[in-house]
Amino acid sequence: MITEELLESHQALRKKYTKGDIIFREGELPNHYFQIISGEVKMCNFNDDGREFIQGIFSPKQSFGEPPLFLNRLYPANAIAVSDCELFVLSKPLFLKLINENALVSMAIIENLAQRLHYKSVMAAEISSQEPEHRLLKLIDYSIRFFKIEKEKEGHRIDLTRQQMADLTGLRVETVIRAIKALEKKNEIKIINRKVFR
């Protein structure tokens, strides 16, 4: 999102996290801009009885957690390392300075926020009013269309566990497993040793 040179010239630090590490918690006050160098990070909420909802999964070059930075609000969700990862970390004042000085960066931020808003609009409509199979197909197609999914000879391989799909769509694992099988039967997707292809 923001180039390495620009980040480093503004004294961004590199910081390593190991799988499972909590980068920040829901309810905390944001103080930093984060951008992924390597690895994956998820933002998620846990409801009263521990069930998880995944707001999004982020990959290298993507940033996360900026919105409340601009609003002086508390984080609405947790950020957790999905795998070992390395991040650029830039303090809030330096980050704001950076975007004020650089029109291109602020345009990039706008596009980034617009993109996430688009995803959330699409999924919110799905989650609130569509059946499990429909929701899952939308998630899969959205992932293919807008995320980094390499096409193989069997089709696009969806690199999400059933549990992750469940947490992204607000369903239970068992429901996802059953819906995925139903979709295979309808020839909407293929399952090749447990991986979903489309």
Place this chain on the structure above:
Amino acid sequence: MITEELLESHQALRKKYTKGDIIFREGELPNHYFQIISGEVKMCNFNDDGREFIQGIFSPKQSFGEPPLFLNRLYPANAIAVSDCELFVLSKPLFLKLINENALVSMAIIENLAQRLHYKSVMAAEISSQEPEHRLLKLIDYSIRFFKIEKEKEGHRIDLTRQQMADLTGLRVETVIRAIKALEKKNEIKIINRKVFR
């Protein structure tokens, strides 16, 4: 969001719509920036069997429908006039010119997008994993905290119909009616001739 002077100096037009008018449709290509002068506009989706999901309701001074403008994507939802209203309408190229020339405006856009993203994060987590009463209370509290809700002696009056609350939370009207009554019984809210107060 963007000042009247700035909009008019960039040749924005004023356009009137009457209650129920469709301002743009899901699937269309965005060509304009819209900002409300008076009245209210909702953005919503309709699922396969006609059920509505309300993405958001927008009031005077607020803009809507920009995200896909920045992404060259199709509108993910419909925009419909909730009441008679008047809007500023600015063509895409002129709008992009305006924000490029004006750092303050682009910062305002960022804040606006961040705000909507925050709302969507909160509601997505609710809708996907909380009970009806919890969802409704969150919607109500969010509305009070972040939208224009005047405090009266009975508390904050929530100016949403039961149907709108249903369409905002992904519930059915009957469920909302019952949950609202349950919340009254628990003294979380008051109902004074059918209006909800908190």
Place this chain on the structure above:
DNA sequence: GTCGGTTTATGACTCAAATCATAAAGCAAA
């Protein structure tokens, strides 16, 4: 190779919200 943890799988059962039906109350316009 074996062990332990994760992921996928499947059946039986439950239950809360959706659905369906019906009507009262409120409100705006004729």
Place this chain on the structure above:
DNA sequence: TTTGCTTTATGATTTGAGTCATAAACCGAC
């Protein structure tokens, strides 16, 4: 003040996803 439409209300019934239980398949570490 009557008419027609919207909004709120309430009971009965259905249903599909959630829950619970159990296990097989897979995978990485030792």
